[in-house]
Amino acid sequence: MLSFIVRRLLIAIPTLLAIITVCFFLMRLAPGGPFDAEAPVPPEILANMRAAYNLDKPLIQQYGDYLLNLAKGDFGPSFKYKDFTVTELIGQGFPVSAQNGLAAIILAIIVGVPLGILASLKQNTATDYSVMGFAMTGIVVPSFVMAPILILIFAIFLKGTPFQLPAGTWEGGAFKHRILPVFCLSLVYIAYLARITRASMIEALRQNYVRTARAKGLPFRTVVVRHALKTALVPVVTFLGPGIAFLLTGSMVVETIFGLPGVGRYFVQGALNRDYTLVMGVTILSASLIITMNIVVDVLYGLLDPRVKYE
Amino acid sequence: MSILDIRNLTVSFKTQDGAVSAVNDVSLSLQKGECLGIVGESGSGKSQTFMAAMGLLAANGKASGEILFDGQNLIGASESTLNSVRGNRMGMIFQDPMTSLTPHMKIGRQLGEVVIKHRGATPAQAREQALAMLKRVQIPEAERRLDMYPHELSGGLRQRVMIAMALMCSPEAIIADEPTTALDVTVQAQILDILRDVKERLNTAIVLITHDLGVIAGLADRVAVMYAGRIVEVADVRSIFANPQHPYTKGLLACTPRLDDACGGAMTTISGQPPNLQRLPSGCSFHPRCGYAFEKCTTERPALEVVGATRAKACFKTIEAA
Amino acid sequence: MNTPTHTPTNINLSSPHAAALNAAEDIQGRSLWQDAWRRLLANRAALISLIILVLVSLACFVLPHFLPWTYEQIDWERMEATPPSLETGHYLGTDTLGRDLLARALFGGRISLTVGLLATSVALLIGVTVGTIAGFVGGRMDQLLMRFVDFMYTVPLTFFVIILMVLFGRNFILMFLAIGCIEWLTMARIVRGQTLTLKNKEFIEAARAVGGSTSNIIARHIVPNVLGVVIVYVTLTIPQVILIESFLSFLGLGIQEPMTSWGMLINEGAAEMESTPRALLVPAGLMTVTLFCFNFLGDGLRDALDPKDR
Numbered sequence: 005m006l007s008f009i010v011r012r013l014l015i016a017i018p019t020l021l022a023i024i025t026v027c028f029f030l031m032r033l034a035p036g037g038p039f040d041a042e043a044p045v046p047p048e049i050l051a052n053m054r055a056a057y058n059l060d061k062p063l064i065q066q067y068g069d070y071l072l073n074l075a076k077g078d079f080g081p082s083f084k085y086k087d088f089t090v091t092e093l094i095g096q097g098f099p100v101s102a103q104n105g106l107a108a109i110i111l112a113i114i115v116g117v118p119l120g121i122l123a124s125l126k127q128n129t130a131t132d133y134s135v136m137g138f139a140m141t142g143i144v145v146p147s148f149v150m151a152p153i154l155i156l157i158f159a160i161f162l163k164g165t166p167f168q169l170p171a172g173t174w175e176g177g178a179f180k181h182r183i184l185p186v187f188c189l190s191l192v193y194i195a196y197l198a199r200i201t202r203a204s205m206i207e208a209l210r211q212n213y214v215r216t217a218r219a220k221g222l223p224f225r226t227v228v229v230r231h232a233l234k235t236a237l238v239p240v241v242t243f244l245g246p247g248i249a250f251l252l253t254g255s256m257v258v259e260t261i262f263g264l265p266g267v268g269r270y271f272v273q274g275a276l277n278r279d280y281t282l283v284m285g286v287t288i289l290s291a292s293l294i295i296t297m298n299i300v301v302d303v304l305y306g307l308l309d310p311r312v313k314y315e
Numbered sequence: 316m317s318i319l320d321i322r323n324l325t326v327s328f329k330t331q332d333g334a335v336s337a338v339n340d341v342s343l344s345l346q347k348g349e350c351l352g353i354v355g356e357s358g359s360g361k362s363q364t365f366m367a368a369m370g371l372l373a374a375n376g377k378a379s380g381e382i383l384f385d386g387q388n389l390i391g392a393s394e395s396t397l398n399s400v401r402g403n404r405m406g407m408i409f410q411d412p413m414t415s416l417t418p419h420m421k422i423g424r425q426l427g428e429v430v431i432k433h434r435g436a437t438p439a440q441a442r443e444q445a446l447a448m449l450k451r452v453q454i455p456e457a458e459r460r461l462d463m464y465p466h467e468l469s470g471g472l473r474q475r476v477m478i479a480m481a482l483m484c485s486p487e488a489i490i491a492d493e494p495t496t497a498l499d500v501t502v503q504a505q506i507l508d509i510l511r512d513v514k515e516r517l518n519t520a521i522v523l524i525t526h527d528l529g530v531i532a533g534l535a536d537r538v539a540v541m542y543a544g545r546i547v548e549v550a551d552v553r554s555i556f557a558n559p560q561h562p563y564t565k566g567l568l569a570c571t572p573r574l575d576d577a578c579g580g581a582m583t584t585i586s587g588q589p590p591n592l593q594r595l596p597s598g599c600s601f602h603p604r605c606g607y608a609f610e611k612c613t614t615e616r617p618a619l620e621v622v623g624a625t626r627a628k629a630c631f632k633t634i635e636a637a
Numbered sequence: 638m639n640t641p642t643h644t645p646t647n648i649n650l651s652s653p654h655a656a657a658l659n660a661a662e663d664i665q666g667r668s669l670w671q672d673a674w675r676r677l678l679a680n681r682a683a684l685i686s687l688i689i690l691v692l693v694s695l696a697c698f699v700l701p702h703f704l705p706w707t708y709e710q711i712d713w714e715r716m717e718a719t720p721p722s723l724e725t726g727h728y729l730g731t732d733t734l735g736r737d738l739l740a741r742a743l744f745g746g747r748i749s750l751t752v753g754l755l756a757t758s759v760a761l762l763i764g765v766t767v768g769t770i771a772g773f774v775g776g777r778m779d780q781l782l783m784r785f786v787d788f789m790y791t792v793p794l795t796f797f798v799i800i801l802m803v804l805f806g807r808n809f810i811l812m813f814l815a816i817g818c819i820e821w822l823t824m825a826r827i828v829r830g831q832t833l834t835l836k837n838k839e840f841i842e843a844a845r846a847v848g849g850s851t852s853n854i855i856a857r858h859i860v861p862n863v864l865g866v867v868i869v870y871v872t873l874t875i876p877q878v879i880l881i882e883s884f885l886s887f888l889g890l891g892i893q894e895p896m897t898s899w900g901m902l903i904n905e906g907a908a909e910m911e912s913t914p915r916a917l918l919v920p921a922g923l924m925t926v927t928l929f930c931f932n933f934l935g936d937g938l939r940d941a942l943d944p945k946d947r
Contacts, residue, residue, distance in 0.1 A: 019788060019791055022788070023791075023792055027797075027800070030800060030801075030804060031800070031804070127374075140929065140932060140933075143932070144876070144925060144928040144929050144932055145925050145928075146880050146883065146884065148883070148884060148887040148900065148903060148904070148907075149903060149921045149924070149925060152903070152906070152907035152910055152917055152921075153917070153921070155907075155910075156910050156911075156914060156917070160910075160911055211414065212409060212411060212414040212415040213414065213415055213416055213417040213418065215371055215409070215415070216407075216409060216415045216416065216417070216477075216480075217417065218370075218371055218401070219369055219371060219401055219402060219406070219407040219409075220401065220402035220428070220429050220432070220480065221397070221398040221399065221400065221401035221402030221403050221429070221432060221433060222398070222402070222428065222432055223394075223395075223398060223432075224394060226428075226432075230417075230420070230428075231417045231420070234419045235418065235419060250793075253793075256884075256888060257884065257887065257888065260888065261907070271796070271799075272888050272890070275799050275800070275802075275803045275888075275890055276803075276889060276890070278803060283796075283799075283800060283803070286796070287793060287796045287797075287800070290793040290796060291791065291792060291793050294791050294792075294793060295791050298791060308419065309418060309419055310418065310419055310464040310466070311418055311464070311466045
């Protein structure tokens with residue numbers, strides 16, 4: 005298994021390199037530069053700025069420098085937040101995003117998976133239909149609709165009641181300030197997890213070995229938990245892998261709406277301001293997380309199903 | 316003394332196109348220690364009869380009538396009552412050993428959980444008993460197999476594991492649903508030997524559901540023949556083979572290839588298709604395919620009538636002994 | 638259904654036709670598509686969704702021509718949000734700039750739906766082409782294409798769309814091209830899988846035996862047979878694209894003023910929701926209903942075209 009992980013990591017390197025390369029040259033070949041938006045500056049100052057940001061050297065050398073610095077964990081200076089390096093910005097934003105993301109994932113798993121199991125056991129009953137209706141709502145109503153509506157309800161309509169929740173402020177991450185954003189983040193995942201779990205549980209409950217387990221006289225709960233659930237979790241894990249990666253890197257929408265100082269909002273700001281190094285930094289971070297999570301998922305397959313061979 | 320007594324069992328399934336009866340008014344009894352063979356084509360209701368007995372009908376299935384296990388009616392019984400019988404006093408062996416074992420659990424655990432549930436055994440005791448049972452069904456290197464996953468075993472070995480699992484609590488009855496169908500011919504013989512050994516040494520009653528008359532001949536004491544959800548003939552195994560009284564039984568026997576067939580003629584088949592359960596022919600369900608059918612058969616259904624000391628049949632015709 | 642008639646003297650239906658007759662009776666010569674259509678019409682949720690989608694599309698594309706105000710027209714007499722009124726012609730009121738809310742919501746829907754359809758077409762074209770080629774040609778071609786798809790799956794594609802939008806200007810054409818280019822991956826995988834199972838079917842071998850060229854067989858035999866799956870997937874891709882488009886426009890990275898789309902309207906509405914919640918609720922409601930309908934229709938189509946899944 006160890007050699008499997010090592011091999012997968014080795015394959016991941018060229019993948020990541022390809023992403024970095026495409027990203028880098030796209031940025032540099034694009035019409036317009038990061039300083040376009042600012043008031044016209046004298047050419048000599050512009051030249052100085054370009055030199056400071058290493059933009060005056062040949063493209064290939066810039067690329068080489070960027071890779072070298074990246075290997076040292078240095079994403080370069082931010083074009084917009086002049087006093088910060090991208091590494092610093094990500095260093096500030098990532099903990100915020102990751103904490104909220106983690107809370108959202110845990111919430112999604114402890115709500116979504118049981119809901120899916122419940123629906124599968126009560127297939128085609130009112131319980132099933134309401135769970136699936138809820139799931140459909142979670143999938144169809146995007147966070148940029150859900151978040152303003154939740155703010156409308158909890159921060160505006162319920163103002164002055166004990167149910168009022170703050171929105172649009174962070175306050176260093178006080179619990180109360182995290183409730184709405186974390187709920188918003190997890191809603192889609194609850195919905196997808198419920199749907200996926202339901203479908204795969206129905207499939208698993210149909211298997212012959214579940215019938216065997218029932219014929220052994222085991223209580224139904226044991227049959228479900230011990231015999232059906234494990235195989236049913238394979239699609240759940242497949243979905244969660246990249247899902248976790250996305251959640252940890254932060255949601256652009258939720259962080260923007262709730263004003264959270266996370267990676268997602270930095271990315272949006274970076275994109276709006278043409279802050280190339282920042283945008284690249286976040287993209288690379290996200291890509292590496294996705295790749296890592298995919299490897300984790302592949303390892304988990306083997307733990308869930310002994311028939312899977314690590315090749 | 317009968318251990319399992321099925322009375323007027325009817326099993327129907329709700330489908331999109333209305334209810335379909337898979338089993339109609341079937342009555343059967345399984346004596347202690349005997350082997351009862353159930354023969355019929357697929358869709359004849361032979362499996363569903365005993366799925367109902369185990370409480371394993373699909374969610375859209377419904378059983379009515381009585382299924383008495385040692386005097387206790389299992390139809391409508393609570394899940395916990397069923398669970399005190401299933402795996403404990405009545406075991407089941409399924410057709411497809413490749414898919415009937417849980418893929419992510421080691422063999423030892425799958426066997427052991429039966430005695431843990433029904434006998435309150437500790438995991439260590441369960442493992443010991445599992446090992447003993449694996450040896451009993453002649454699994455080589457039994458010790459090593461305990462820690463293997465099902466996919467690491469061959470089909471024949473997996474079916475032995477299934478048998479061992481059904482035997483863990485020394486049940487009074489075992490239902491074997493096509494236990495050899497999915498296996499190679501040589502392996503089939505071994506599995507049948509094990510079942511015979513179980514019957515003779517442990518005095519376990521066995522219901523042997525199959526479409527293969529060869530399997531029946533080697534093991535069963537009595538045979539019930541089913542067609543379109545009904546029993547058409549019941550008799551002891553000798554009489555069935557020597558002197559089939561129902562045209563369908565006769566047809567089935569004729570279909571079985573025989574090595575000593577002197578004529579060397581073409582293989583006989585029963586013509587036509589098994590009936591569609593949603594629109595059964597009027598009268599006797601078999602009449603469209605029957606070589607003996609006459610006017611009455613198309614309008615009236617023959618009842619299962621006792622025709623000898625140990626046999627009953629559902630046919631208007633009397634067929635002369637060959 | 639007519640029950641088969643049997644003469645009492647009909648001893649032994651030994652003719653081979655008997656079985657064939659029995660089978661034919663069950664088929665009744667209904668085509669797969671008619672069958673699927675019948676099942677779809679029987680599915681109430683899907684049917685209602687289809688009707689609503691038609692109505693929403695008509696409203697978005699036709700209705701604006703009959704409204705007293707256009708989406709960008711400013712009613713100078715009402716420079717702040719005004720409530721709905723029949724007299725002023727603002728049937729759902731105006732936004733804070735005095736623009737007609739209904740006209741804007743419908744026009745935004747037109748843009749969102751158009752992007753949805755165009756991007757899905759792009760995804761369809763690439764996905765079906767790659768999928769059928771990979772599945773049918775197989776071998777090294779298959780390896781190459783599927784490795785590429787695998788690689789693309791590990792790329793955070795939304796980021797790339799954003800990068801493209803930022804770099805090359807936020808224009809409409811680039812928008813649906815870019816979204817289409819990230820949405821084809823799953824389509825390609827599904828189509829490839831279907832093609833692989835079709836490839837060894839007898840009718841394909843027959844087509845090859847009579848000398849059909851590869852491209853001909855793909856176009857004439859494979860594509861029509863994967864159509865069912867593709868239609869289902871298209872129905873489920875359109876709402877996804879609408880979501881991505883709205884998401885980008887919401888963040889200010891998509892459609893640009895003076896054009897508008899549901900995402901942008903939701904963004905504008907969210908800014909003033911405290912005073913005029915309807916500025917948020919009208920576009921959000923319209924979009925949500927549309928997305929719901931696409932999803933129900935997609936699920937209904939899947940059930941209709943693949944009844945074994947029920």
